[in-house]
Amino acid sequence: MKIWNLVIKEIIQRKLNFTLGLISVIIAVTALAGSVFMLRIHDLQTEEIIANKQKETEERMALLKDDYRKIMKLLGFNLLILPENQNLADLYANDYATQYMSEDYVTKLSNSKMMSIRHLLPSIEQKVKWPEEKRTIILIGTRGEVPFAHRDPKEPMLIAVPKDSLVMGYELWNSIGLKVGDTVKLFDRNFSIQKCNEERGSKDDISIWVELAQAQDILNRPNQINAILALKCHCFGNNISQVRDEIKAILPGTKVIEKDTKVVTRAEARDRAALEAQQAIDAEIANRQAMKEEREKLLSILLPLILLACAVWIVLLFIINVRERKSEIGILRAIGVHSSAILRLFLIKALIMGVAGGLLGYMLAFITGKLFYNVLTLMSVSGPELFFTAIIMSTLLAVIASWVPALLASKQDPAEILREE
């Protein structure tokens, strides 16, 4: 007769007591393993969500980048090169420059090896009284596009106004009743109307464009210009300041302002989109983390309570078991079985309860998990270390909980039991 046989026989005899203890261990292990599964799966889901979001963002950003590259390619950005002493307040108030610089500047720039500027348009502008019509007009002299000396010629963005021709703003030709082909007198010179512009709702409607040299002559500003418009400038990303610095290095005594900030805005919008995407990812991470912390907090309260309740339940069941087995303990002591063997008798039972409860509890946690997650996900979070931890924990729970009742049983005075009986 071995002590194990006795334990197994007793378990079979008092099935209810053992089953209730076993259920208690199963609940504890299911709660523990289930919680670990849940937290680990939460981490996996978080990783998956973040990875998907990052991938999605990267794809969207790549598309956005491509779009902006295309936009940049098509539009570029526009710069206005002005004399350094040009007051910008005046410029914005009048909508044209009031200071002058040498026309040689445009030649100098066109001879430079600067690659980021595609089109150069020198001009002279001045508000004048049109003596013949007694109207205030803005006279603009332009020579058209200045080609870059070291590059292949490109299709010009603007066609130059031929000599003795002019282009007239809407308000002027419309109010005077002029049309293309008519000849008008301007500062005692005859000009043929080459083009009548459509209404633009800006100062252009009271502007007249003539050939640059003729405008310089009318305004008595030989070889002088107000501004150079640099169109469709290229740059990488939105680094316009680099282009500015390059121009200022070639043309000292000038200032460079952006004529149109649309592209910059778009580039900034793209950066902002990237930033917002990253912020959304960060927010998702924070949200998931907060959710996990909340669950951990809840479990940190719930799990010890479950474990405690299970332990108390096991203690009670073992106390009942000890009471039921009083006579048995008495006779075993009387036939020479030592108190340490009585202790072992109960602890082996607790050990069996712990191991069996651990196994069944882990299985139950897995089966329950299958209701919410797929098997592969569950398997990825239920490694052998968790399994063995569950078994060790359940065994410890049962053995520790049964320790005091087992100790009480082993310390029972056999004489007292046998006398009572």
Next chain:
Amino acid sequence: MLKLEHVNKAYNKDHHKVDVLTDFTLEIGKGEFVAIKGPSGCGKTTLLLIAGGLLEPDSGEVIVNNENMYQKSPEERSMFRAGNIGFVFQQYHLIPYLTVLENIMAPGLAKGVHVETDKAYELLERFGIAHRAKHVPGEMSVGEKQRVALARALVNEPAILLADEITGNLDEKNIDIVTGYLDDYHQKGGTIVLVTHDHNTAEKAEKIISL
């Protein structure tokens, strides 16, 4: 064989000291069959438990086979009991979930004791309950239970058999059967201390001590 010298034992009952054994001295030689007789509550069972090393007296000495029982550690006492003393009680104290055979082999749980299955069967045959070997105590009559308890007590061939009111629950037929086995054991040289309040049972003994 068994010597109790100036043994005193008292219990505390409702904060009062109740003397059960006072300066009690007894000597039983090897192979003797002694009956201890007396009314209920006179300390018969206490005497048996003290003699069996289960209840330490307040004072006095208990010598079994020339060894002072209560100078041993509890573990040594358990081992000594397992090898030298057999107990039988009125209430049998059979383990309810073990079969008859397993109950008889239960002393094998004690340290240093090994019980052969053949020997257990041999005892069952001798006690006329071999056909009950696979039955549990719940399926047996009181007489059969007492025979199983007796068989368990004797399976280790102890030097002394301490029997406490073993015929108390039995009818006359079973009393005869059980006392017959006691006689048998005694004839083979066994020492018996039988505690009983029944005069007829006490008559079977060589010596009767009244408490």
